Structure formats: C-alpha cells, structure tokens
Amino acid sequence: MPPFLQFLIRRIFAMFVSLVVITMVLYAGVMLTPPEARARLYVPPGKSGDHTASDAFINSLIRQYHLDEPYLVQYGYWAKSLLTGKWGYSPTLRGDVLSELLRRTPATLELSLYSLLLLIPLGLASGLVAGWRPNRWFDGLFRGTAFFGTSMPPFILSMILISVFYVNLGWLAPGRVDVTTDLLMTRIGFVDYTGFLTLDSLLNGRVDIFLIALRHLAMPVFTLSIFHWATLGRITRATVIGQRNKEYIIAARARGVNERALLWRHALRAILAPSLTAIALSAASVVTSIFVVEIIFGLTGVSQVIVISMSGYPDAPAALGFAVYSVLMVIGLMFLLDTIQAVLDPRVRDEVFKT
Amino acid sequence: MRRLRIFLSHWQNWLGMIIVLVFAVTALTAPLLSPPNDTTQGAFKKVGRQGDLKPHPPSEIAPLGTVPGQLDVYHALIWGGREAMIFGLSVALGAFMFGSLFGAIAGYAGGVVNNVMMRIADAFLTFPALAGVVFLQQLVAITIESQGGIFWFNNDYIGRLVYFDFTPPPFAVFLMAVDPILISLIIFSWMPFARIVNTMVITLKQTEFIQAGRALGGTPWWIIRRHLLPNSIGPAVVLAARDVGSSVILQATITFIGLGGASAWGILLSLGRNWVIGPGGNLLSAWWVFLPVTIAIVLFGIGWNLIGDGLTEALDPTATLHKWDRPDAS
Numbered sequence: 001m002p003p004f005l006q007f008l009i010r011r012i013f014a015m016f017v018s019l020v021v022i023t024m025v026l027y028a029g030v031m032l033t034p035p036e037a038r039a040r041l042y043v044p045p046g047k048s049g050d051h052t053a054s055d056a057f058i059n060s061l062i063r064q065y066h067l068d069e070p071y072l073v074q075y076g077y078w079a080k081s082l083l084t085g086k087w088g089y090s091p092t093l094r095g096d097v098l099s100e101l102l103r104r105t106p107a108t109l110e111l112s113l114y115s116l117l118l119l120i121p122l123g124l125a126s127g128l129v130a131g132w133r134p135n136r137w138f139d140g141l142f143r144g145t146a147f148f149g150t151s152m153p154p155f156i157l158s159m160i161l162i163s164v165f166y167v168n169l170g171w172l173a174p175g176r177v178d179v180t181t182d183l184l185m186t187r188i189g190f191v192d193y194t195g196f197l198t199l200d201s202l203l204n205g206r207v208d209i210f211l212i213a214l215r216h217l218a219m220p221v222f223t224l225s226i227f228h229w230a231t232l233g234r235i236t237r238a239t240v241i242g243q244r245n246k247e248y249i250i251a252a253r254a255r256g257v258n259e260r261a262l263l264w265r266h267a268l269r270a271i272l273a274p275s276l277t278a279i280a281l282s283a284a285s286v287v288t289s290i291f292v293v294e295i296i297f298g299l300t301g302v303s304q305v306i307v308i309s310m311s312g313y314p315d316a317p318a319a320l321g322f323a324v325y326s327v328l329m330v331i332g333l334m335f336l337l338d339t340i341q342a343v344l345d346p347r348v349r350d351e352v353f354k355t
Numbered sequence: 356m357r358r359l360r361i362f363l364s365h366w367q368n369w370l371g372m373i374i375v376l377v378f379a380v381t382a383l384t385a386p387l388l389s390p391p392n393d394t395t396q397g398a399f400k401k402v403g404r405q406g407d408l409k410p411h412p413p414s415e416i417a418p419l420g421t422v423p424g425q426l427d428v429y430h431a432l433i434w435g436g437r438e439a440m441i442f443g444l445s446v447a448l449g450a451f452m453f454g455s456l457f458g459a460i461a462g463y464a465g466g467v468v469n470n471v472m473m474r475i476a477d478a479f480l481t482f483p484a485l486a487g488v489v490f491l492q493q494l495v496a497i498t499i500e501s502q503g504g505i506f507w508f509n510n511d512y513i514g515r516l517v518y519f520d521f522t523p524p525p526f527a528v529f530l531m532a533v534d535p536i537l538i539s540l541i542i543f544s545w546m547p548f549a550r551i552v553n554t555m556v557i558t559l560k561q562t563e564f565i566q567a568g569r570a571l572g573g574t575p576w577w578i579i580r581r582h583l584l585p586n587s588i589g590p591a592v593v594l595a596a597r598d599v600g601s602s603v604i605l606q607a608t609i610t611f612i613g614l615g616g617a618s619a620w621g622i623l624l625s626l627g628r629n630w631v632i633g634p635g636g637n638l639l640s641a642w643w644v645f646l647p648v649t650i651a652i653v654l655f656g657i658g659w660n661l662i663g664d665g666l667t668e669a670l671d672p673t674a675t676l677h678k679w680d681r682p683d684a685s
Contacts (some may be wrong), residue, residue, distance in 0.1 A: 021478035035492055037501035050500050143598045153659050155608045156649050159624065163631035164638065257579035261619070281480065285541075288483040295612045308488045310508045310614050326486040334481070 004342075011338055015331050022327050023082070027075045030320070035067045040316050042067075045089045050313065056243050060274030082324065092309050099320035101302055107176055108197025108301035112333075114198075114217060115224040123229045124268070127236025132263050134241055142233065149230025154289055158223045158296045165219060172218050174297040220297040228279070228286060235278045239271045246270075249353060260345050272344050280337040283330045291326075301328075371661025374654055382437040389433045391648050392532035398434035398619035400427040410630050410644045413604050420643035422626040428643055432651055439655060442537060442618070443599035449541035453593045454548025456589055459579050461549070462556030466512045473553060476546045484543040484605060485614070488647030491539045492615050502527040506530055508615075515615070536609060536616040553659045555587030593666040600659030607652055 007040065030038060039061040043049035049058065062068055064179035066077050076320065081087070086096040109353050127273065130142035133248055165172040177185070198217070253259075279286070291303035302325065310319035362368050381388060394401040402416045403425030413420045419429040461472035492515075496506040499517060502524050507516040517531055559565060560583070568578045601616075611619030624645060633640030 017474065018481055020479045021475055022481055025475070025478065029490070029494060033498045034501050037494075037497040040497040040500070051503055051505055082568055136411075151653055151660070153604045153608060153652060153656065156624065156652065159611075159628050159645070160631060168632045170637075217411065231664050256433075284480060284483045284618060288485040291485050292612060295614075303485075306486070306614065309493070310489060312508060313495055314506050314508070315498060316497045317495045319486075319493035321503075323482075323486040323490045326483045327481050331479045 007342055008339075012238075015335055018331060019210045019327065023079065023324065024075060026323055026327075027078055028071070031071055031074070035062050036068050037316075038062075039065070040117055040314070041320060043089065043091070043317075045094075045222055050137075075195050081176070087321040090305075090309065090315055090321070092317040093305065093318060097305075097317050100318075100324050101321060104300060104304055106301045107197075107299055108290065108294065108303070108329075110196045111200065111220055111224070111294065111299060111301065114221045115228075115290075118221060119225040119229040119232065120227070120276075120279070123232030124236055124271070125235040126229075128240055128268060129234070129262060129289065131237035131240030132244055132267065134237075142237070145211070146230040146233050146237075149226045150234070152228050154223050155227070155296055158219065158227055158293060161297045162297070163222065171300070173216050174219065174296075174298050176216060177212065177236060178216075185209065192296070208316060216299075220293045220299060222287060223294045223297075227289060227350040229237060230277055231282070232275060236271055239274045240267060243267055243270050247339055269303075269344070270328065276337050280334045282341075282343075283333045283337070286333065287330050288327055303331075356551060358669045362665055365665060367669075368665035371665060372656050375662060376438060378436055378655060379660065381433055382440040384434050385437045389427075391429045391430075391434075395430070396578030397617070398431045398438055399622075400430040401425055402427045405495055410627065410641050412641075413526045413643060419647050420641075422644050423621060423630070424626060426623075426626065428623065428647055429621050431623045432647055435623065435648075435656075436651060438617075438619055439606075443603040443655075443659075445537060446540045446544065446602040447595040447598040449537075450545040450598060451548055451591060453508065454545035455552045455584060455591050457545065457551035458552035459556050459583050459587065462553045463560065463575060463579050463583060465557070465560070465580050469553070469557075473550070476549045479543065479546045482543060484540065486537045486601055487543050487608070487645050488536055488609055488616075489614060491535045491542075493537055497529050501528055524586050534617070536606055540605060541555040544602065547594050551590045551594065552584075555590070559583055559586055590667075591669060593663055596666060600663075604656050620648050622650055624652075629642050639652035 011037070021153055030041070036058055036115045039058045040049040042051075042061050047053070047057070049061075066074060067078075087096065087101075090097045090100060093100045125144055130139040133139065161172075162174055166174055188204075188206070190200070190204055190206075190209070193200050197213040198210055201207070201213055247260060248270075249266060252262055259268070291301075291306075293299075294301040294303045295307055302322070305318055305322050309315035311324070374411075379605075381506075389400070393402065401424075402421060403411070405424055407425050408423040409415065410423055411421045411425070417427045417429060419427075419432065421427060423669075457472065457476065461469045464472075493648070496508070496515075496653050503519065503521065504517040504523060504527055509516055515627070519527070523531075556579075565578060565582055570580050586601075595636070606616050607618040607621035610616040610618040611625050627641075627644030627648075630641045630644045632638060
C-alpha cells in the first residue's frame, strides 16, 4: 500500500474517532433533558410538540424513537438516523434539516475557501519575512498591523466596513447577490454548476455577474482573513525567530546558499508544521468566525439555519443538526490542513513514507 | 523573583496591567460613577422618550450621548464594563478550575484512563463555540416547554420570553436563572487548561516528592490537590488571563448578531449600528454611538492579552531581559 494512502487512512480513522466521541458528548447533552423534551427532536412535519401537544402524542413519539431506553441504546438509534440522513424536521425552516444545511453549503464553502487561500500564504509569507530580520522596518509594520488585526473584534470591523464601503461609498455590498442580479440570473437561465457564484458566473460566460459576486464577497473575505492572518503571522514570526540561528541554517549559509533560498526553501519548510498545526488546533474558532461574518454580512450560508432557528419558537432539531454539521466542517478543515502539511513538510512526509 | 523582574521590565506588561486596573476600578465603583435610578434596567438608563430614535449628542444628563431609544451611553459603558468583568472572570475561572482538575486527574491516573480522557478533551476542540451556544439555548428552551411553559426567542435584543400560566416548577426557575452563554463558553474553553496541566502532571508524577507523598500513604486526591495542582497551574494561569478578554469579546459578538446573551456592550453596539455613518455621510458626526463602546471592547481585549503574553514570556525558562531575539511580545 502506498505510504500516503496509509497516512490518509490513519488520519481518517482518527477523525472518525473524534466524530464518535463528540457526537456522544452532544447526545449526552440531549440526555440531560427529560424524555418529553427530547421528543421535540422527532416531531414530524405539520405537528407541534409544544404545550398544545397532547400527552398521548408525546408518549407515542417517546415509544416510537426509544426515548426511554438507556443512553447507549438511544445514542445508537440516533447515530443510525444521522448516518441514514434523517436529521429531523425543522419547524422554523419548514424543511428537512440536512437538506436545508446542504442547500446553503456552497455559499459557506465559497467564503471559507477564498479566505483560507488568501490568509494562509499571506500569513506564512509575512510572518517569515518579519521574523527573519526582527526589528527592521518590515517587522515593525507587520507587528503593528498584526496587533490591529488580532485586537479588532471581527464584528466591530465588519460593522464599520459596511458603514463606510456600502452605506456611504457604495463600492461594496453585503449579502450574496442583490435583487436585480437575482432577477437577471433567473431571466438569462443561469445554470448552477458548482454553487460557487464566482465560478458559475464564469462558466456561464457572464463577467458582469462575476464582478458583482466579487463586490459582495470582498468585505466578508477581508474581515475573515485579517483576523486569522494576524494570528497565523504572529505564530509564524515567533517560530522563525526560534529557527533562524539554528545549525542547519548556519551550515547552509556557510555552504554559500544565498539568503533568499535560505528563507524560502530552508526556513519555510521548518515553520510549516508548527504554523499549520496552530491553525488546525484553532479550526473551531475559524469556523465560528466564518459563521459570525456570514451572519453580519447577510450571506445566506449554513449559519442562516441557526439565525432562523433562534428567531421564534424553539427549534431543537435545527440546532442539533447544525451542531453536528459544524463539527463535520471543523474536522474537514483540520484534515485539509493536516494533508497540506504532510505534502509540504519533509519531516512529516518522511515519517509517512517510512511507515 | 527573576520572573517578576522580567515581567516588569517590559512596558507592554505595565500597559496591560494599567488597562485592566482601570476596568477593575470602574467595575467596582460603578454605583458611584453612574448611580442607577428608577429608569435603570440592567446596564441601561433611560434619559428620554423611548420612541425618540435619533441619537442625541453628549449633554448634561448623558455625558457620552444617547443611542436610539434614548439609552445613556455612559451608563451602559460603565455598568456593561462591570458585567463584562464579572462574565469574563467567571468564564476564565470556571474553565480554569474544570480544565485543570480534568487534566490533573487524567494525568495522575495515567495509562488508558489518561488516553481516553484526553481524547475526549481533543474531541471538544472540534466543536465551534457558536454552535454550542445555540444548541444549549435550544435545549433549555425545549426543557422549559416540556415543563409546561411557553418559550419564545427574541432576536431584537430582548433575548427570550418565557411564560408560565401556573407557578413555574423549581427546575424551570433554575433553568431561567442560569446564563446559557456563560455555561457554554466554559464548556468550550476548558480543553487548553486540561492539556497544559496534564502535561505538567505527567512530568511531575515521576519526581521524588510525589513518590514520597505516596510512600507517606497519601490518597490520590490528596496528592493531586496538595502537590500536583499547585505545582502545575502556573502556565494555566496565563491561559486564564487571555480567556477573560476573549470570552467577553465572544459574548459581545453573540449578542450583536442576535443569538442570545446579554452583553450590554453588544446591545449598545447593535442599537447604534445604523448610525455609524451619521447624516451627511460623515463617519464621526455621531461618534458617540459606536466609538466609546468600540474602544472599551478593544481595550478590554488588549489589556488581558498583554498580560497573558507578558506572563507567557516571563514563565518561559529561556526568557531574558535582552530585547533582541525575543518572541513577539506586542
């Protein structure tokens, strides 16, 4: 078996264990509520589970979904329904939780992908250059900007950005598309190939819609990137400072390797692992800020599900489904970063190829 | 005392301590700085007609102006700071206590128990706090409804409405009294504490003084409490300092986006969000609706972060007073 495949299988197994543990914890949370409350997770469409529901109806739900059995049995039934795609019916969204989540996924993926593609290379590069020669002018500039980036809470930054660039100047816009563009798209028979508006518009051969999509994405991508760019850059900088006087750098310099190659070939590889691990460990907070930015800028991504579920009567199925879905997103992000690291970092790669 | 000298030799740490001290003093003296009256509700004081939706500039009755709805910015700033300080310290303390204890017990037990317990801690790292906040609130909601109450989420910053047409059962009263945001932020921030204390305890376990404690016939609990915890919580304190700032910012964020919570600063910002650009397209024509509270939130985060960074550096055994070559301290 190829070593890289072995690495992938090991990572996937570890991810699966994490997923089982966290869903068990989630269901343990559900188990803290009385069975009558848990029955709310299984109320079918068109029925209500609140105080108007009859005891007989609630009891029939409890019996049908084994809600009075021991924890592990119940967890088993719930896990089975998760795997078979029965994530429950959400009364506030008026739809099946899983399909409502899936429908909104491309918008979230589009935002996260552009932000990560922007922030990871920029964070690594700027941290590297700043840490290579600490206390020079670039380092000062970097530290100032990074300090601003980590101190400014994203929600305040986005509020100010909306006010300046949308309300006042009108250059950029919140939301996914405006109403006129939406109408235009319906009229010209816009085809959704990927669900990514930027890609689809190019595939449809409409540069004007592509520009509109960029106009709507600019602010959320910037807000999301600057915060995590600053965090990543500061970690990278601290690592480079620890590495730049190591023996392997001095040896390479003595061999006559020029400074540029030292920095971009030798040092870069050494700092990849710690920097990407740091991002992977904070993947949950990255996903949280993706949701926050989505909500503030009115992008209709997956976070719309919780916004709707929190705007009226209780909707536990949506919240539970969203929790499972966001855990899947975090695990996916961690896996992606681990794989990038394994492909790029010679030490991880060698370890992979040895086994 | 060398560590203390390193800590005090950096001006950033002094700045952090001064900022936190100012917030602590205003929190303690809030009743003197801005006395509540009979229109006060929580951190908000009404100083005009509620229907008046135009923010008014600073005046005699409202030293920092008002936001739409005629709520006094100055009052909300002071009392919101008090609430933020209490909230942040509670989250940090709760996460610190639970996490350290969890990590210490796992480390002391060692072997399979340690592995299983730390895997659970790792699994919590895959959970975004925002999903947890919503999930916990929904669980509280369905539990209250199963007790016969009527629950309604309100995303226009009132929070939630709970109604019982009979005397609420004690369980429901208890559920209504606890802050779900506080609980969920503790649940989603204890893992780093557990990890750090766990590593320390595993190293310490092999040392002579712990062996001696065991030879003296000390119970596991006594050894953990008396010897392991006090010797391993140093690095965890650093994390706690950062947690105070970040949890307050997260609470304000959650309130601002309308997903629950009662951060006065968050409510203040969301009430003024349409007035950031004042009439005439001037960013500063109604500065009082967002500038004071923005500065307060940002400074609160910076203050605690500076202290956290400074402590990390001072506790680092390789740290020196020399300025060159030191990791990022800003």
